[in-house]
Structure formats: structure tokens, C-alpha cells
Amino acid sequence: MMNEELHTIAAELKERFAADLYEFRGEVSLILKPEDIVAFSRALRDEYDFELLTEETAVDYWPEQTPRFHVVYRWRSLKRNTIIGARVLLDGNSPSMPSIVKVYLNANGFERELWDMFGICFEEHPDLRRIMMPADWVGHPLRKDYPLGYEEVQFTFNFDEIDQRKPYAKE
């Protein structure tokens, strides 16, 4: 692969956005500030021919709070036949960052999924609804402080107490 070309691009972008660069197993990623992400993706699309947004996902580092979330991006260039990644670090339990839907339209689905699964809010997203879980679901399942499953066992002495907080339609 054209690794040198990728390294030049990454170095240029690192300079321009004052980002950190890291590499693992040949994959190059930049660590960006949340407010830079729209300008960054626009530069990738218009100046460096990264036509496809390959994925956008997140990792939760709970119980760490600063940063708690990494939003992970990956773009693919068909022309240069390469991939470049980026990470945006977000603090706190109800983070918020700019959306890149206007630059890459398929970010719509990815960002809806991130809102649904991690509770990361994307400003100016046109359609930020839950995508996988039902609309009235409480909580964000892929967060690390969200339990994997298991229902609380109701005994006769605490049946009503547990029933009150069980998430099902009552009446």
C-alpha cells in the first residue's frame, strides 16, 4: 500500500488541526478536538479525495470521566486506496459534539446509532431519534455502566417495590 502518501497526508493534517498522531499495526489515526471535526472531514472529502465515510463509532472508557468517550471515525479513499482514522475525545456523562451529516450523508445512521447506544448528542443532526431500541427506551445500552441483562428477582416481600421500576408498559 502507499504508506508514504498516507503519512504525508496525516502529517499535513496534524499540522493544520494541531492534532496528535498515533499509529498501531499500520493504521494511522489523528486525535482531534470536537470543534474541528466538521472542518477536518470537509478537508478530507474535498482536498484529499476520501470519498467514503467507512465507519463512525464510539468507545466508552467508564469509569474514567475525562475523557469518557472516544468517537472513532474512519474514512476510505478509493482514489488513493487507503484508510485514515480519527478519534474525538469527549468528557462527562452527557457529551455533545458537532455532526458531520452535512459532509458525509451516511453519518446520519451512524450518529443516530451513537445517540441510541452511547447517548452522545450530535448538534445540528437532522433526525436524532433512536434507531435500534424502541423510542421509549430508557438508557444507552452500549455504555459500560449499563448492565448486560438479567432481571431483578421479585420475591413476595419486595414484589411491588421492584415492579415499580421495571420498564414495561403499565396499565
Next chain:
Amino acid sequence: MDIDLETNLPPDALDGMQHLVSDRAVRGETVLLNMGPQHPSTHGVLRLLLELDGEVVVNCVPDIGFLHTGIEKNMEAKTYLKAEVMTDRLDYLNNLGNNLTYVMAIEKLADLDVPPRAQAIRVLLTELQRIASHLVWLGTHALDAAAMSVFLYCFRERERILDIFEMVSGQRMMTTYFRPGGLWRDVTSGFEAAVRDFVSYFPPRVTEYDRLLTKNPIFLRRTKEIGYLEPEVALRHGVTGPMLRAAGIEFDLRKAQPYSGYELYDFDVPTHTDSDTYARYLMRMEEMRQSIRIVEQALNKLPLGPVRSNNRKYVPPPRSELGTSMEAVIHHFKLWTEGFIPPKGSVYVATESPRGELGVFLESDGGPKPYRVHWRTPSFTNIQILPILARGHLVADLVLLIGTVDILLGDVDR
């Protein structure tokens, strides 16, 4: 239920979705119709909220999540090896392709070597899997266009492929046959004969489907110039796979960034410029022919040798060693209780699934369980193009458009 007599809608019908339909729907001038989730031609449990003007689709809002199984969350709670079993359940027509993507991610993370025989068998089986997946697609696509017999023929051939999978892995669909560092075990003695039999049996069958559909006037009228997708729009929406190639953009990961030894085989990547339902049909037919070419080549030069890496920190020792080597017993015990521990870091690996770019993002925190697994599935991205394809077409054509995107709800919802 109360229905508003002015608009003919229940009061909460558009809860939070007003911005996705036109003003005419809110005023009650167009009809809102739910298609699915229980509908035979949505290929699973996809719900579409349709706004119709007569029979013409004005807006189409896909609603997914009915098959959400929380596989990503579940994988975080299992060791790397146990989590592999769940990969079969994602895209249930591309089980071996999912296995391959996942084990390749672990191999990249851990820097594991894979012997050439295992590589060749992986390619061979995933290409058979591609044919099986395309056969299901072709059968159901034809069924959507009311051609029942093609469906029966396709499933007859698919059964032969599943028999081969059962022969090597013990399972027809949920194989978990590829393991980090190689394969579960070597192929059985009847494998080569069975594949050779299939290689000679299958090409005439494709010609048969060709004769049934390619020049069939009914099929032509149902598919030609239906669902045109512009290449720029496709790129901007991140569409990959046969959908993108039918729009004239030659992008196939098997050629662009060969993995698992695809560079050793001689095959073509078909492209088309019409970018309609018919072009996508032709593309996938040609892909089946190319896949059988790869299978034949892989079979002819199947190397001999081991099928598993010798790295004992990741790959369990052979059974025969357990009686003689204390070290082997320790490795065996550690691997089946705690599991292996790859280094800290994150990787992204992508393969070409029958539907497009299937990627897995794997992050390890230096423990025996994956810290985060994200599946970048082609269907999830491709389904978002459906509203653009459907706009202005008839409801009857929408059924074919769902087929032409070739979504699989297990792949969409994960």
C-alpha cells in the same frame, strides 16, 4: 383508537416523524401506510413507513431495529473465542465471511501468522459462501417479481453448498470454522471431491437462471430503469459492494486491498454503468461466475501443510501433545479457561462480503475479552439509500428495490 377525522390518522401516528414526511401527509392529502415489519417481501423484519400519493411513493422512512440482538454488547462480555460464535449470527447468509473478518482482526491485533493451507481454504469457503448468499438473493429477488421457480432452483443449489459446510464444520450455517491462527481443523477427506463436483455442477445452473430471467420480458419490465442510483450519490451515502459497482465505480476489497491471499487468484470484478435494478442483477450473476472461478483455482492449488499457527499463546496444542507435554497441558488449560490475551490497541479490518464492505473494529484493553467490537456492516449503510431509490416509484417496485439493495436484517440490526 381515536382517529382524527380530518386527516384520517391516529393522533400519535407521526410522533417525532413529521420532518420525514411531506406537509401533505400532515394535512391528510397523502396516505401513510406501514409496510412491515411482518411482510414477506421485506426480507426479514424491516418496517417501512410509506407516504403514498395514489400508488406512487412520495416518501419512504425505513424503521429498523426489530432484529436487534445486542451482539456488540454481548461480545464484550465473552472471551475472544467465545465471542466468535456470535459473529455467525450477524449476517446469517455470510457466516464464514463474518468469521473471517473477525479472526483476521484478532490476527492483526495479535500479529498472528496463518499457514498458506488455511488461507486457501478460507478463500475457497468464503467464495462458496458468496455464491450461497447470492443464490438466496437471486431466489428471493425473482420471487418478489413473482417468478416462483427460480427460487426453488436456487435453494436446491444452495443446499449443496451448505452440505459442504456441514462436511467441514459440522454445521450448515453457524459454522465458526475459522479460528484465530487458522482453522478449527483440517477439511475432511471427502471435501475435495465434493467441491470439485460442485464446481462442475454449478456453472450450467447459472446459465439456467440466465435463460429463465435475463431476457424474460416480464422481469425486464420490472427491473429496467427502476431504482437508478447516481454514482456521486452512492459515494456520498457510503454505499459499497455490488450496488456501487453497478454504478460504475470499481471498488472491490478483494482487488483493492487483497486479504487472505486473494492476490494469488485470477478473477474479474464486474462493473456496470446503468446503475438500475437490472444492472445490479447482471452484476451479481457475473459475481457468481467469478466466485466459482476462484473456488476452482483455490482447489487446484490447495497447498499441503498445517492449518493452524504454531503460536501456542493463541492456538491450542493438538490433542496428541497433551499426553506427553506438560507445557501443552498448561497452554490448553489457560486457553480454555481464561482465553488468550492480545496486546492493547485497536484495529480495523474489512473484507468484501456479498453485500459490500464488512468491517470490524476491535479494541483490546489488554484483557481476555474484547473491550469494544463494532461491526461496520454493509446492509446498515446500504439501507439508508432506500428512500432515495424508492422516491417516485410504485409500491410494487419498492418490493424489488428492497431486493436489489440486498439487505439482510441480521446484518442491519446486529
